[in-house]
Amino acid sequence: MSHSERILPPAWLLWPFRALWALAGLIAKAVGALLAMLLGLGFMALGLLFTSTIIGAVIGIPLFVLGFLLLVKGLF
Secondary structure, eight states: OTTTTOOOOOOOOOHHHHHHHHHHHHHHHHHHHHHHHOOOHHHHHHHHHTTTTTTTHHHHHHHHHHHHHHHHHHHH
């Protein structure tokens, strides 16, 4: 395989990550960087709280990931 023939994952595999990143960007633009970081920290705390219960992990883990993405998007 040459250097020009890289194996790339199909675009449909990455759409959830792109959608989450776009959602984080939309929220960051709408509310501003500082408020997005505060909202991200709040979502992360709620995600950890929900994840402490086994049934709530279904909601808690995506909420934590969304909060982390908001925090990163607010920083950069």
